Amino acid sequence: MRSSGLWLMAPAFVLLAGTASGNDELIKLSKDPNQWVIPSGDYANTRYSTLNQITKDNVKNLRPLWTFSTGVLRGHEGGPLVIGDVMYLSTPFPNNVFALDLNNNGRILWKYEPKQDPTVIPVMCCDTVNRGVAYADGKIFLHQADTTLVALDAKTGKELWSVKNGDPKKGETGTSAPLVVKDKVLVGISGGEFGVQAHVTAYNTKDGSRAWRAYSEGPDDQILFDANTTELGKPVGKDSSIKTWQGDQWKIGGGGTWGWISYDPQLNLIYYGSGNPSTWNPVQRPGDNKWSMTIFARNPDTGIAKWAYQMTPHDQWDYDGVNEMILVDVNVKGQPTKALVHFDRNGFGYTLDRATGELLVAEKYDPTVNWATKVDMDKSSRTYGRPQVVPQYSTEHQGQDVNTKGICPAALGTKDQQPAAYSPDTGLFYVPTNHVCMDYEPFRVSYTAGQPYVGATLSMYPPPGKDIMGNFIAWDAKTGKIVWSLPEQFSVWSGALATAGGVVFYGTLEGYLKAVDAKTGKELYKFKTPSGIIGNVTTYEHGGKQYVAILSGVGGWAGIGLAAGLTDPTAGLGAVGGYAALKNYTSLGGQLTVFALPGS
């Protein structure tokens, strides 16, 4: 085992931090509602726009104004950026990037076509998605499927530099959108189903040189934990990760970092979550498997963790913790709080103090969640902050080669990567959710680099009762209660958008873009786009007109059956069977639809 040298190195990192320049342009642009300059809208990941030309009264008149085919089929997650007169768009594998002229109905200004080895495709667990590009300093940053991070000249599409972030031959792939913080571009990695040792890495935007890398598990100098790193207010101590693994299992421990990253410039902290420990067979990897399934708060200059909170110790269900962290300053239980709100795959909606990592709220945001009774909120308890697991739904308790039935939620969670939105006008969170349960049978699997290291067979299906697989909900994070809930036939796999016009937007797997009243959830408008929507709704203003843009292109984990042409119900990590009926509603696609109100 390597020594945990970071305890000694910490002062050096602090010095480095002082040299990091701010990124005034990006912060300024991200506050301009005419633009959409960060994949998730803003550093706080609120996906809220102050634009209010489209209102709950006139949104019924919305109509497509222009459309654009990306020329690529399969799942289109993420969404475009808008900077000035130009929209930037990336596609699923092969990850082409387009710069489109907003003054000319999306005429192509340039197109970047990476050359990638297609053998990466079968290594991508849950479709060949790409969640968008990042922008800073006149550069567009693309995170390719093969983990290459490329910087392009935003004006010409010319490649400025590129760097390899991982190795697809080991199962490492790229699907996430990068995030630029100051002079660094941050990028995670996928591969929890292949036993990767996942990490978030910061590269200098200037030349692609590596600034730091923080693994999800490993010795302290790899996970960048120091003496001040805490969990739930207490220092985690030395070797906090490796002592929760058997032997060297942390080296193939997963903890994928393929979700969204948030940033608080005042606290100078970034936030993101890690995914499932590898393998999916819990019997095979004793221990808490830290820091899988964890929310991290790290210093963006050094990577050092200020705090961490493991939501699902020793995962037995694939409840990745990668979903976005939404940073809002609100009253929680009467106290003004710099909050972090997170809707986890495990079915709990968490509210934490993002400065300290203190756990404030943890409540189920779908009533069918049954694998745990609750999260222990008793600070004096030995199990404080841990979910209280129900043995009936514990795949470890039931044991290897036993099919544990009726676990809710399914592996793809009460919510997956599809980002929620927050409106300061209503104080509500708008959350696209899955309403799916599963049977889960773990089995012994041996590790071979680049081969699936899953070790479980799944099947997914709607909970008993109404035959629906999703809800779009409004959530009050202050109280941990659902305010309203819109049933959907399939999981809502699209990212939400909240606007100052009192309208909230989301897309459905059948392909509808929907607009609902932010206060009541009343449906105000819908439009059937060419293909199922798993992209994230964005809005911007151009030439005095507010636009709403959405990518169509069914796929992602929920749509993997359609996207990859799979028919065995247990294929696609169990998703194929549950979502088989999708084929009656939509076909593969890859289109952008841009909406606006009539008139000039």
Next chain:
Amino acid sequence: MRSSGLWLMAPAFVLLAGTASGNDELIKLSKDPNQWVIPSGDYANTRYSTLNQITKDNVKNLRPLWTFSTGVLRGHEGGPLVIGDVMYLSTPFPNNVFALDLNNNGRILWKYEPKQDPTVIPVMCCDTVNRGVAYADGKIFLHQADTTLVALDAKTGKELWSVKNGDPKKGETGTSAPLVVKDKVLVGISGGEFGVQAHVTAYNTKDGSRAWRAYSEGPDDQILFDANTTELGKPVGKDSSIKTWQGDQWKIGGGGTWGWISYDPQLNLIYYGSGNPSTWNPVQRPGDNKWSMTIFARNPDTGIAKWAYQMTPHDQWDYDGVNEMILVDVNVKGQPTKALVHFDRNGFGYTLDRATGELLVAEKYDPTVNWATKVDMDKSSRTYGRPQVVPQYSTEHQGQDVNTKGICPAALGTKDQQPAAYSPDTGLFYVPTNHVCMDYEPFRVSYTAGQPYVGATLSMYPPPGKDIMGNFIAWDAKTGKIVWSLPEQFSVWSGALATAGGVVFYGTLEGYLKAVDAKTGKELYKFKTPSGIIGNVTTYEHGGKQYVAILSGVGGWAGIGLAAGLTDPTAGLGAVGGYAALKNYTSLGGQLTVFALPGS
């Protein structure tokens, strides 16, 4: 050589004709403007609708109402059928067929997925297009790329029967829409670039058994010519085809039949054209090469030709004669005429008496046409009805291995398969045209079954002057004059639609659906669809509302560079270079967009 036994067989065919039942349902449906039951709109191929809810005054308010991704990329020619509450749609290879529910924004009622050997793809000369399905008697007829003709139950999509119309291993492929006439489904074949002996074949709709087959060239019993068959009013006599070929060259003589078929129920005649003689090197195949480049009028019950007219004897430019024949009853030169109007690839717009085959008008419909000075209209002339070829642009005269420059139009013609429309309200034809010239260098090629038998290298480019490659024109067939002409950056490769609302629609290769004033050509509306349009605009009424539908999906010959990812300028039979700039405007796609006016 086989004997021409048909001269004796003719009486037997006449008896057969008496047993053919009418198809009252299809004729009735084709006259109901709420439906679109024949690929080209009606038997007369006018592509005119009496629907008038969308007018030249309100079309500016048009907007997409729903959209549908076909799940297939590459060129989407043709368009959907509408019968009752259902829309039927076919895709390019692999030629999936969808039945979409018009009461539910295109929800998929059924999907038919043929299993085809993908080795047919490289045998398709000009993209993997499919121009639509046909309907009759509760059956949907699909003509697959591999030449399989399939009858599907229109309610369930279940396969009822299938028959092989040709052999892709010999270069025979299917791209054309079938046409049902009475109890027969008629289908042509592609392969002029592979030396096929092309034919139109009639299959009984009931069980797929073959009723007749008429070759484009060969002995009389193969081309189904009898003693009464005429050209320009005179009997053609025995062996009219084979005596115009050297030796057995007719056996690999081409004359593809991949265009549209028309039908006149009163005259009981079908009309269609044949394509280029094989090879493209004229030096290699002396003679008139009959009946390539020919308009045929045949009895649909027997296949026997009533008349034929070869527009381009001994082709030297690939001016296929397959473009649609539009059947209109109009005054020509003051005389009420049962006319056939045809805009040929060779740049001449022809008007014939469709009962007799008499040639009435032949005028250039693009002023740049230069390969012939005119068509000889002097009935007393030895060259009556023949184009007067200009030696400078004769690739035969210039000779093998000589690059003849500046020929207009290019091989893809002043118009290709993209069908024109006719409005009885204005008396005008609306013609999507190409405005492209070429350099053409023939070379010796030897025939190998299934291998390209082209024998010419081409490059295409706009004529001198304005840098445009297309025009959408209004044509007065009575006088042979252009009434108005709208320049377009690229060839107009989309089929036109004329309506009683005084609006004419067409699509552009950049992806715009455009609506123009039928009288003046003034642009009234345009919408940028996801991908370049090479489909044909259709209209129908459903639930009291008029809809306009168009397929997007750039490709076809003009878009083959984008569609097949070709970059060599002379690839794609010369189209790649000319249309290279298309990549700045659009990307591959495959989408249906359905438009309507606002309001219920």
